[in-house]
Amino acid sequence: MxxxxxxxxxxxxxxxxxxxxxxxxxxxxxxxxxxxxxxxxxxxxxxxxxxxxxxxxxxxxxxxxxxxxxxxxxxxxxxxxxxxxxxxxxxxxxxxxxxxxxxxxxxxxxxxxxxxxxxxPLRPPLPGIDAPGVHGVQTLDDGRALLDDLEKTETARPADAPRRAVVIGAGYIGVEMAEALIRRGYRVTVLDRAEQPMTTLDPDMGRLVHEAMCRMGIETVTGATVTAVAADRDGRARAVVTEDAEHEADVVVLGLGVxxxxxxxxxxxxxxxxxxxxxxxxxxxxxxxxxxxxxxxxxxxxxxxxxxxxxxxxxxxxxxxxxxxxxxxGGGYATFPGVVGTAVSKVCDLEIARTGLLESQAASAGLRFVTVTVESSSRAGYYPGAAPMHVKMLAEHRTGRLLGVQIVGREGAGKRVDIAAVALTAGMTVEQMTSLDLGYAPPFSPLWDPVLVAARKAAAQVRRAGTH
Amino acid sequence: MxxxxxxxxxxxxxxxxxxxxxxxxxxxxxxxxxxxxxxxxxxxxxxxxxxxxxxxxxxxxxxxxxxxxxxxxxxxxxxxxxxxxxxxxxxxxxxxxxxxxxxxxxxxxxxxxxxxxxxxPLRPPLPGIDAPGVHGVQTLDDGRALLDDLEKTETARPADAPRRAVVIGAGYIGVEMAEALIRRGYRVTVLDRAEQPMTTLDPDMGRLVHEAMCRMGIETVTGATVTAVAADRDGRARAVVTEDAEHEADVVVLGLGVxxxxxxxxxxxxxxxxxxxxxxxxxxxxxxxxxxxxxxxxxxxxxxxxxxxxxxxxxxxxxxxxxxxxxxxGGGYATFPGVVGTAVSKVCDLEIARTGLLESQAASAGLRFVTVTVESSSRAGYYPGAAPMHVKMLAEHRTGRLLGVQIVGREGAGKRVDIAAVALTAGMTVEQMTSLDLGYAPPFSPLWDPVLVAARKAAAQVRRAGTH
Missing domain, CATH: 3.50.50.60 (FAD/NAD(P)-binding domain)
Structure with a gap:
């Protein structure tokens, strides 16, 4: 043997x-x-x-x-x-x-x-970035350290004193951590260098997230370049300093990606x-x-x-x-064919999803494309709980091939991106998508699912642009 | 001109x-x-x-x-x-x-x-089927008539007397009407000739719906052949008679399909x-x-x-x-390529979905197939509100082509069927489906989406059966 x-x-x-x-x-x-x-x-x-x-x-x-x-x-x-x-x-x-x-x-x-x-996790080489009170959230040990620190802060402060947290970075981790801290009763400020939070979305869709975060009471400062973390006399982080302002913090969380x-x-x-x-x-x-x-x-x-x-x-x-x-x-056979770039996240009751390419990614891949954005509804308009849902769709010029979808909405918005993820994998055109047999009943969707509404509009756009 | x-x-x-x-x-x-x-x-x-x-x-x-x-x-x-x-x-x-x-x-x-x-709507030629108090729910006028009748019943009876409704037929309309009547405070009995409710599902999946309906307090009598509607002295329906029993009713709703x-x-x-x-x-x-x-x-x-x-x-x-x-x-060009048989419904908090073929439909189309059923979860197991979700999948023997999916679960179960609807339209195999890039985050899905879990199991089953 x-x-x-x-x-x-x-x-x-x-x-x-x-x-x-x-x-x-x-x-x-x-x-x-x-x-x-x-x-x-x-x-x-x-x-x-x-x-x-x-x-x-x-x-x-x-x-x-x-x-x-x-x-x-x-x-x-x-x-x-x-x-x-x-x-x-x-x-x-x-x-x-x-x-x-x-x-x-x-x-x-x-x-x-x-x-x-x-x-x-990315940890930019800024003054004070390694001070106690500044936390990454990549590993279980990171999580434990952050939780201990939060509990200590909460015990030390009088119950009526505001607790303040600053999250650096408004990507997936950043917004999820913002929600977590809101739920712990913190006043949360999220700082991001970009024009809008969630740069995994196009700026127009990121703006919807921005507006929703404001309504949730999450202060979201965009275009903010962090220059340092200021420390107190004990060396502990007490504020995040940007080019324009100083944001006081009992705790600082890094959500800058990895x-x-x-x-x-x-x-x-x-x-x-x-x-x-x-x-x-x-x-x-x-x-x-x-x-x-x-x-x-x-x-x-x-x-x-x-x-x-x-x-x-x-x-x-x-x-x-x-x-x-x-x-x-183990002696078998398997492959990983690749991804289409699907991601889904939530911050409070806002669901955020994307798959395929953003406008900037499509352009840098050498693709010419049309874009459409529609506002539709998560359910039949008359059904309780129906909420607006924004769907943005990119389709290739001429071929009409689906290139990407971004969705921002409430309950039921996030996982709808899977429809587009499968369609992308299959190389479908937006015209083909218009006749997809998606599940319909009033509690689940309007007669035309928001993804179909976007596909119809995108297909029309492709046809109009088709002669050029 | x-x-x-x-x-x-x-x-x-x-x-x-x-x-x-x-x-x-x-x-x-x-x-x-x-x-x-x-x-x-x-x-x-x-x-x-x-x-x-x-x-x-x-x-x-x-x-x-x-x-x-x-x-x-x-x-x-x-x-x-x-x-x-x-x-x-x-x-x-x-x-x-x-x-x-x-x-x-x-x-x-x-x-x-x-x-x-x-x-x-189907209205079988039974004695008493046209009596006042027996309602179809196909048109807005039908709905108005039923609602008037319900309101009259509710006003006439003392508040503490039980209100009773019988729904004939346990398909989509039947279960949706059962939920509606439960919400109005009726004791609801649903009668169906079949072995399980929801014959738009295979019997094993229909049994899950049956069990859930029982837990919701909806009496569901299967294998029930209705022979007549019995009337009171005024000629108004007072009970639905089956071969085995008489089910008293203040109101009777027909949900037998169309x-x-x-x-x-x-x-x-x-x-x-x-x-x-x-x-x-x-x-x-x-x-x-x-x-x-x-x-x-x-x-x-x-x-x-x-x-x-x-x-x-x-x-x-x-x-x-x-x-x-x-x-x-209008002088344009459009086609309707066909359907894959997607349908989604809910009864109280139970979501019921299917797409593609049932076992019986696949067999009668001349197809040989494997089936798998998995129990997974709507969200990461540790995330609040995670609920069990049952997914059944049919795949063609040899080719592994997806033939159908049935899903029964709570929140998030119903629209997941869209993943399979798009995959069916694209002619994907279950092996191809195992690497689909579906949206993942703890509030939305376990690491392996329930549909992926089913696809993996189905792909393994196709391989095992492949030598025969």
């Missing part, structure tokens, strides 16, 4: 542990040894759930953990926590590992290496894309490497609409990547 | 008035005279909204009217209410019209005829399908007729999954048909 092969996984979260679990499903311990190396102390948790933990919707951090270290170990996955990899040696098939004793480093050989090193954590890969000469993420083939092998795989937030993904690779940190992609990698290492 | 052509529309509701409006958008009154003939007194109303009017969610019937007769007339559409067509003469291009004076009938010539005669209203078309020799609906080409012309069009509940539609025509009475199809017909008569 042949000796077991060894699969080494770096990063024991979504992509890494999905890969490990799936490989284990397909191959027993006698055929495949699996070693997972994790810098932190947790496995397989939902980083996307952290805002809801902070906001109090989730009371136990344990609920965010899909699988504990023990559960992985029970399935014959050797898991080494608080273990850092300090060097990759792809050519000799080994990685250098530093355990709890920083002095002792050893080489660990692999037959298959899975890079699932995730992403790190970058792929690929320092090791870069040092080892592995191929990285424009965003610094690992480049893979469709089977999730690192390009040009037979036995090195990468997935999750450290990898770039193929955008099926623009034809380019992009960096999109999203747990749902990470899990799919892990599934594909584990299947392939 | 050529004399204006005349477009005659029979039936001034969804399909008919959409066609009239769209034709008018494209051609002015000087080019096209439009005459719409309506047997009743209302135009362009939402029949699907009637249960919500009865239930009190909609207080003003006027809210169900999208466009009044006056609004149509303002747009140069000649509308004749309370006007019945008694005969079609396709070869001579004319229809026989009876106005308010039943003695005087006249012929009205047409260049284009639009048949939008709708559907009539059949196409195509008596005139049949008499005129126009082509009808197996369900008695008019057969059209893709431009919605009645087959073999250059200038006769049909749409809405009186027409059959092509089922893109089975390749057969079916009768599906649904406002959303009717509006699309009207749009297509009006565009073509």
């Amino acid at each position: 042949a000796a077991a092969q060894r699969m080494v996984v770096i990063g024991a979260n979504a992509a890494g542990m999905s890969a490990a679990s799936q490989a284990r499903r397909l191959k027993g311990a006698g055929d495949l040894e699996i070693v997972a190396l994790e810098r932190g102390g947790h496995t397989s948790y939902s980083a996307c759930g952290i805002p809801y933990w902070i906001g109090g919707d989730v009371t136990d951090a344990g609920d965010l953990i899909a699988r504990t270290p023990e559960q992985h170990r029970e399935r014959d996955i050797e898991l080494r926590l608080h273990t850092e990899v300090t060097e990759l040696d792809p050519d000799r098939g080994r990685v250098r590992v530093r355990g709890s004793d920083p002095a002792s480093e050893t080489w660990l050989g692999f037959d298959h290496l899975v890079l699932a090193t995730g992403a790190r 970058r792929p954590e690929t320092g090791l890969a870069r040092a080892a000469g592995l191929p990285l894309g424009d965003s610094g993420g690992l480049l893979t083939d469709l089977a999730m092998r690192v390009r040009g490497r037979e036995n090195i795989w990468a997935g999750g937030d450290c990898a770039e993904v193929l955008d099926l609409v623009s034809g380019r690779t992009r960096h999109i940190a999203l747990g749902t992609h990470a899990n799919k990547h892990g599934q594909v990698i584990g299947t392939n290492i | 050529a004399a204006a052509q005349r477009m005659v529309v029979i039936g001034a509701n969804a399909a008919g008035m959409s066609a009239a409006s769209q034709a008018r958008r494209l051609k002015g009154a000087g080019d096209l005279e439009i005459v719409a003939l309506e047997r009743g007194g209302h135009t362009s109303y939402s029949a699907c909204g009637i249960p919500y009017w009865i239930g009190g969610d909609v207080t003003d019937a006027g809210d169900l009217i999208a466009r009044t007769p006056e609004q149509h007339r303002e747009r140069d559409i000649e509308l004749r209410l309370h006007t019945e067509v008694t005969e079609l003469d396709p070869d001579r291009g004319r229809v026989r019209v009876r106005g308010s004076d039943p003695a005087s009938e006249t012929w009205l010539g047409f260049d284009h005829l639009v048949l939008a005669t709708g559907a009539r 059949r196409p209203e195509t008596g005139l078309a049949r008499a005129a020799g126009l082509p009808l399908g197996d369900s008695g609906g008019l057969l059209t080409d893709l431009a919605m012309r009645v087959r073999g007729r250059e200038n006769i069009w049909a749409g809405g509940d009186c027409a059959e539609v092509l089922d893109l999954v089975s390749g057969r025509t079916r009768h599906i009475a649904l406002g959303t199809h009717a509006n699309k048909h009207g749009q297509v017909i009006g565009t073509n008569i």
Whole structure:
């Protein structure tokens, strides 16, 4: 009998542990040894759930953990926590590992290496940015630290004194954290350099989010360039300073997005894309490497609409990547064909969704397109709870191919983007979309679903522009 | 200048008035005279909204009217209410019209005829079925009559006496009416001949609806063959009699579904399908007729999954048909490619959806298939309000092509069927569906959307069955 092969996984979260679990499903311990190396102390948790933990919707951090270290170990996955990899040696098939004793480093050989090193939050090199009271929200430990700090603040202050929080960055994490802090009773200010919050939307749609945030009592300052975090006498953050103003804060949260954590890969000469993420083939092998795989937030993904690779940190992609990698290492066959750029978020009762390309992305992909925006309703107009829903649609000039959809509305708005996500994947034209057989009943939709209304308008626009 | 052509529309509701409006958008009154003939007194109303009017969610019937007769007339559409067509003469291009004076009938010539005669509710020829207190809910006038009757019942009875309603038929209308009557404080019994309610679902999924209806306090008697409606001394319905029991009722509602209203078309020799609906080409012309069009509940539609025509009475199809017909008569070009059989409904907080084929439909279309059923969750498990969601999926043997999806769950379940509706339209395989880029965030979905969970399981099933 042949000796077991060894699969080494770096990063024991979504992509890494999905890969490990799936490989284990397909191959027993006698055929495949699996070693997972994790810098932190947790496995397989939902980083996307952290805002809801902070906001109090989730009371136990344990609920965010899909699988504990023990559960992985029970399935014959050797898991080494608080273990850092300090060097990759792809050519000799080994990685250098530093355990709890920083002095002792050893080489660990692999037959298959899975890079699932995730992403790190952006932390601009500003004065005071590392002061106590300034928090990232990328890991469970970050969440714990923030929560402890909030509880301390809340205990220390008299109940009637206003609690103030500043969130730097008005992207997904930023707005979700704004909601969380509002729910804890904070006066929240969100600062963003851009013209509108949610730069994952076009500015006209971002403006709708801006207006809604104002109505929710979230002060949203756009065009704000943060220059420093000011500290009090004890060195603790007390205000965020911009070019124009100083925003006092009991607590500061960083919501500036993330970058792929690929320092090791870069040092080892592995191929990285424009965003610094690992480049893979469709089977999730690192390009040009037979036995090195990468997935999750450290990898770039193929955008099926623009034809380019992009960096999109999203747990749902990470899990799919892990599934594909584990299947392939386990001797099966699977591919990850790419993404269409779907994302959905909410801030209080506002739902925000997008898929495909923004105007700026379409232009930079060399596409010529028409855009339409419609205001429709989440339900039949006469049905209680019907709320306005704004849908923006981009379609390619001449071909009429759907290029992107953005939706801002209340209940029922967010997941409607899935209609467009599937249509994008299938390469449908907006004309084809006008006859889609979508679910209709008064509690669920007007007679013409808002997505169909937009498709009709876009198709008409394509026809009108068709002669040029 | 050529004399204006005349477009005659029979039936001034969804399909008919959409066609009239769209034709008018494209051609002015000087080019096209439009005459719409309506047997009743209302135009362009939402029949699907009637249960919500009865239930009190909609207080003003006027809210169900999208466009009044006056609004149509303002747009140069000649509308004749309370006007019945008694005969079609396709070869001579004319229809026989009876106005308010039943003695005087006249012929009205047409260049284009639009048949939008709708559907009539099934009313089995049982003793007592026409007694006062037995109500259909197809038209606005039906709704008015039922509501008057309910209000009279409620006024006549002491407040503490139980009010009892029996609904015959547990399809969409039946369950929606059950909810409406529960909301008015009635004890509701729903009777259905079938093994489970909602025969638009497979029996295993219908059982979930059955169980949920029981929990809502709706008595649901399946396998019940109604033999008569028993009347009191005044001749008013007092109970529904089945082979096994007698169910007392202050009011009886018929929810047995509808059949196409195509008596005139049949008499005129126009082509009808197996369900008695008019057969059209893709431009919605009645087959073999250059200038006769049909749409809405009186027409059959092509089922893109089975390749057969079916009768599906649904406002959303009717509006699309009207749009297509009006565009073509107006000199444009449009087609209605067909449906995939999507339907969505709710009873209290239970959402029920389906698209594509049931097991029985797939088998009778000659297809061999695998089925899977999964129980997943509407949101990330840790997010408040996460509720179980059952998804059943059918995929074709060998090819793995998606054939159908049924979903039963709470909030967020119903419109998820749109994902499958688009995938069916695009001819996707369940394997392709496993990598769909659907919207993910904890308030909206688990990491793997329930539809993806079902697709993964179905794809595995197709692979396993693939060698046979």
